[in-house]
Amino acid sequence: MSADKSLLRFLTCGSVDDGKSTLIGRLLYDGGLVLDDQLAALESDSRKHGTTGKDLDFALLVDGLQAEREQGITIDVAYRYFATPRRKFIVADTPGHEQYTRNMATGASVSDLAVVLVDASKGILTQTRRHIAIIGLMGVRHVVLALNKMDLADFSEARFKEIAADFRTTAERHGLSHSVAIPVMSRDGDNLVTKSTRMPWYKGPTLLEHLETVEIGSRASSSMRLPVQWVSRPNQEFRGYCGTLAGGTVGPGDAVRVLPSGRTSTVKRVLIGDHEVERAVVGDAVTVVLADEIDISRGDVIAAPDTSLRVADQLAAHVVWMTEQPLLPGRPYLLKCGTQTVSATVSAIKHKMGIDTSESVAARRLETNDIASCNLSLSRPIVFEPFSDCQVLGSFILIDKLNFATAGAGLVDFELRRASNIHWQSLEVSKAARAAAKSQRPCCLWFTGLSASGKSTIANLIDKRMMSLGHHTYLLDGDNIRHGLNRDLGFTDEDRVENIRRVAEVARLMVDAGLIVMVSFISPFRAERRMARELFQDGEFVEVFVDTPLEVCEARDPKGLYRKARSGQLANFTGIDSAYEPPENAEVRLDGASGDPEALADTLMHELTDRGLV
Amino acid sequence: MTLPSHLRQLEAESIHIFREIMADCEKPVLMYSIGKDSSVLLHLAMKAFHPGKPPFPLLHVDTTWKFRDMITFRDETAQRLGLDLIVHINKDGIEQGISPLTHGSSVHTDIMKTQGLRQALDAHKFDCAIGGARRDEERSRAKERVFSHRAEGHRWDPKAQRPELWHLYNGRHRPGETMRVFPLSNWTELDVWEYIALERIPVVPLYFSAPRPIVQRDGLLIMQDDDRLTLRPNEKIEQRRVRFRTLGCYPLTGAVESEATSIEEIVAEIAAARASERQGRAIDHDSAGSMEKKKQEGYF
Numbered sequence A: 001m002s003a004d005k006s007l008l009r010f011l012t013c014g015s016v017d018d019g020k021s022t023l024i025g026r027l028l029y030d031g032g033l034v035l036d037d038q039l040a041a042l043e044s045d046s047r048k049h050g051t052t053g054k055d056l057d058f059a060l061l062v063d064g065l066q067a068e069r070e071q072g073i074t075i076d077v078a079y080r081y082f083a084t085p086r087r088k089f090i091v092a093d094t095p096g097h098e099q100y101t102r103n104m105a106t107g108a109s110v111s112d113l114a115v116v117l118v119d120a121s122k123g124i125l126t127q128t129r130r131h132i133a134i135i136g137l138m139g140v141r142h143v144v145l146a147l148n149k150m151d152l153a154d155f156s157e158a159r160f161k162e163i164a165a166d167f168r169t170t171a172e173r174h175g176l177s178h179s180v181a182i183p184v185m186s187r188d189g190d191n192l193v194t195k196s197t198r199m200p201w202y203k204g205p206t207l208l209e210h211l212e213t214v215e216i217g218s219r220a221s222s223s224m225r226l227p228v229q230w231v232s233r234p235n236q237e238f239r240g241y242c243g244t245l246a247g248g249t250v251g252p253g254d255a256v257r258v259l260p261s262g263r264t265s266t267v268k269r270v271l272i273g274d275h276e277v278e279r280a281v282v283g284d285a286v287t288v289v290l291a292d293e294i295d296i297s298r299g300d301v302i303a304a305p306d307t308s309l310r311v312a313d314q315l316a317a318h319v320v321w322m323t324e325q326p327l328l329p330g331r332p333y334l335l336k337c338g339t340q341t342v343s344a345t346v347s348a349i350k351h352k353m354g355i356d357t358s359e360s361v362a363a364r365r366l367e368t369n370d371i372a373s374c375n376l377s378l379s380r381p382i383v384f385e386p387f388s389d390c391q392v393l394g395s396f397i398l399i400d401k402l403n404f405a406t407a408g409a410g411l412v413d414f415e416l417r418r419a420s421n422i423h424w425q426s427l428e429v430s431k432a433a434r435a436a437a438k439s440q441r442p443c444c445l446w447f448t449g450l451s452a453s454g455k456s457t458i459a460n461l462i463d464k465r466m467m468s469l470g471h472h473t474y475l476l477d478g479d480n481i482r483h484g485l486n487r488d489l490g491f492t493d494e495d496r497v498e499n500i501r502r503v504a505e506v507a508r509l510m511v512d513a514g515l516i517v518m519v520s521f522i523s524p525f526r527a528e529r530r531m532a533r534e535l536f537q538d539g540e541f542v543e544v545f546v547d548t549p550l551e552v553c554e555a556r557d558p559k560g561l562y563r564k565a566r567s568g569q570l571a572n573f574t575g576i577d578s579a580y581e582p583p584e585n586a587e588v589r590l591d592g593a594s595g596d597p598e599a600l601a602d603t604l605m606h607e608l609t610d611r612g613l614v
Numbered sequence B: 001m002t003l004p005s006h007l008r009q010l011e012a013e014s015i016h017i018f019r020e021i022m023a024d025c026e027k028p029v030l031m032y033s034i035g036k037d038s039s040v041l042l043h044l045a046m047k048a049f050h051p052g053k054p055p056f057p058l059l060h061v062d063t064t065w066k067f068r069d070m071i072t073f074r075d076e077t078a079q080r081l082g083l084d085l086i087v088h089i090n091k092d093g094i095e096q097g098i099s100p101l102t103h104g105s106s107v108h109t110d111i112m113k114t115q116g117l118r119q120a121l122d123a124h125k126f127d128c129a130i131g132g133a134r135r136d137e138e139r140s141r142a143k144e145r146v147f148s149h150r151a152e153g154h155r156w157d158p159k160a161q162r163p164e165l166w167h168l169y170n171g172r173h174r175p176g177e178t179m180r181v182f183p184l185s186n187w188t189e190l191d192v193w194e195y196i197a198l199e200r201i202p203v204v205p206l207y208f209s210a211p212r213p214i215v216q217r218d219g220l221l222i223m224q225d226d227d228r229l230t231l232r233p234n235e236k237i238e239q240r241r242v243r244f245r246t247l248g249c250y251p252l253t254g255a256v257e258s259e260a261t262s263i264e265e266i267v268a269e270i271a272a273a274r275a276s277e278r279q280g281r282a283i284d285h286d287s288a289g290s291m292e293k294k295k296q297e298g299y300f
Helices: A019-031 A035-048 A064-071 A100-109 A127-135 A157-173 A209-212 A431-437 A455-468 A478-485 A493-512 A526-534 A550-556 A561-566 A597-610 B007-026 B036-049 B069-081 B091-095 B100-126 B137-145 B189-199 B263-271 B290-296
Strands: A006-014 A078-083 A086-095 A112-120 A142-148 A177-182 A225-227 A230-235 A239-246 A254-259 A264-272 A285-290 A301-303 A309-322 A333-336 A340-353 A371-384 A395-399 A406-415 A445-447 A473-477 A518-521 A542-547 A588-591 B028-030 B058-062 B084-090 B128-129 B147-150 B178-181 B211-216 B220-223 B238-243
Touching: A006 A019, A006 A100, A006 A127, A006 B007, A019 A078, A019 A086, A019 A112, A019 A209, A078 B137, A086 A100, A086 A209, A100 A127, A100 A406, A112 A127, A112 A157, A127 A157, A127 A309, A127 A371, A142 A157, A142 A254, A157 A177, A177 A209, A225 A239, A230 B007, A239 B007, A285 A309, A285 B007, A309 A340, A333 A406, A333 A526, A371 A406, A431 A493, A445 A455, A445 A493, A445 A526, A455 A473, A455 A518, A455 A542, A455 A597, A473 A478, A473 A493, A478 A493, A493 A518, A493 A526, A526 A542, A526 B128, A542 A597, A588 A597, B007 B036, B007 B128, B007 B147, B007 B178, B007 B189, B028 B036, B028 B100, B036 B069, B036 B189, B058 B100, B069 B084, B084 B100, B091 B100, B189 B263, B220 B238
Parallel strands: A006 A086, A006 A112, A112 A142, A142 A177, A445 A518, A445 A542, A473 A518, A542 A588, B028 B058, B028 B128, B058 B084, B128 B178
Antiparallel strands: A078 A086, A225 A301, A230 A239, A239 A285, A254 A264, A254 A301, A264 A285, A309 A371, A309 A406, A333 A340, A333 A395, A340 A371, A395 A406, B147 B178, B211 B220, B211 B238
């Protein structure tokens, strides 16, 4: 049976054409790890797609997806598995093309070590520095410089030493304390598995020797923390808390504190699968039974009593943006940290990393592959630790609330104190009492649609009719609010998000005060209308889509704005050069093209009566 | 029995994935395909939810061409563990008389497996299918996520995959969309067998060497499991000592000659092997990138 081998996870990165896939392919081939039928497939592929003439194209062993085999570049993260008598390896092969920075961050997040390829004829490029910065940011501590294509530098020791020194300085600046440099020639296999005869001056280990022997310390916290993943209650007698130990060890008799509640208890039993164990260690998937009945659910963290874990709803963090939709401050995302999921917005982008990684650049939004230092504001406090102290409770992903794509990744730097000093003042007169005093059901009617679609006209009619029925209403109109509360905002996407955030908060306060509020705002983005909706209770928010085709609005053009936008005098105009995302599930859709506002107001009043709001 | 550290890590990672499914998915199902990987998958699911039972049923998409030993083993396993087993057969395919012998591997696989799987997922409104695929099996699998998102209609877009960082899996999806989750992503064939040996996990007897009725066809050693496999001119049945490295539809699954009759012997054989396990699969040889094409259409 197999010996107790350790597992090393590493990634390879480098610029385009530095030969990453070739290096891994060659490593596997020279290590005798390519099997006969795979070799036969490689020979046939090399003839069809190869870029190396009659020789085997080792990159084809690694490049998995058909599209990229034809393009000749790696477009995603590919994982390879191999083992030598000393160690097992999981390799994340990640692309060097600049737009795929996100994939490198992904590969680095699951790796203990990084192999950075550099072309000896080119030396350290701007892109190489960026790769090193990402590796350092993601918490990888060990890095290897594989200085490739040494033939192009005449196998020169001086050239090697010069580039290795430059590399070491850059690596140290980004917190990569353990760095090693190896001159290689991956096409021919020099210094990968066997020592190169063409570089006798190099006395260090081959790449494989180094990978087999390098000692990797743990990145986990030494103090016990168990983020609760799932509560196991198969019957009345058993209540266990399941999760993967993110730090330390746990066994029966240990005292614990549960966060965020702060309740304490003692561990009664620990199970790994169906085995009762005396002690489980970091990385084990456990089920813990406590001595006391405490209310614990997914997202809570069971920790050592003297824990340094923090609980906060305002954080400073580094964010790596990964999706094509830009990150806009104020737009809400789901934040998942450990087993906790909350709603979160970036409240401020402090600065982003420039292309030359040593400079900081101001930014009002983040685009794909941007890395920035940000402040985040969460819908409720989470249990966390700085990333440098605990990888599991210091890392998070941001999820798009509309399509649930993973939009970004983050690393917590520290908590911001602000929130803990501002407490919610609970009011003694409730919303229900205020509403009862006015004999009405407070609600928010949210009118959305293009400019000149008829939103404000219809909202005005509704306002008058409600008034005549004795209701206490108020109309928040986009143009009017921009004269006062939002006079500092323009029409960029960032400002549109903030525009909606403010008016949504105002509408909420008014509904809280017992009013029926009409909001008439173009509100072009689904994400912000959804954010507004989430501020209200079920049934309080009625989205009214005034659906008027662009041609009709443009023909009406009462303020001459479309004309200005078309002639280029007005930028970021919705429908012309700024997007309008129509609602998918509005409570009410009004056909604005009919041009009869009174009839549309009738339709809406009927709808509101049916909903018991009038 | 204490596991070696790499298996302990892999086991923990898989259990973590199983438990994470429960946070994001309403109605998961475990794709039980009866082979060794499914045996390990099921064993891990039992561990993840112990002392309870896994909170999802098993689904077998039966092409009606599986080895008879597989079907017996499948039914015994579900009964032994007390789990719900759903068996789905694509009735349209049966009516059309689809067979791997007359229609070839790619039509048969598409209709009986891919279409059959989609029918079953849709009929039961499962929003998450848990499978035993490993990334080391095939190159396009090497890029598959652990939590893999499928658009409506079960389509997989390899260019629109969600980045997967740390162990922060994202299984959220809109109504009509589904997830495929692969808890064994990081296991290799050798890991699977070592784990089966150490944990004493039952597997189908076809994995062990025995004298079996074999015909040599298209470079594969095919076992005559029933009389639907008729001989072509110049073919003959021979009794040969063989075993199977993977199990699928018997007319599409090649045996290997082997003397390995115990798990320990299998482990030793694989550690020394010079060919990958999928060499005996007719399905992979159809065309370049064939697995990737099948996956875009919804094959597991």
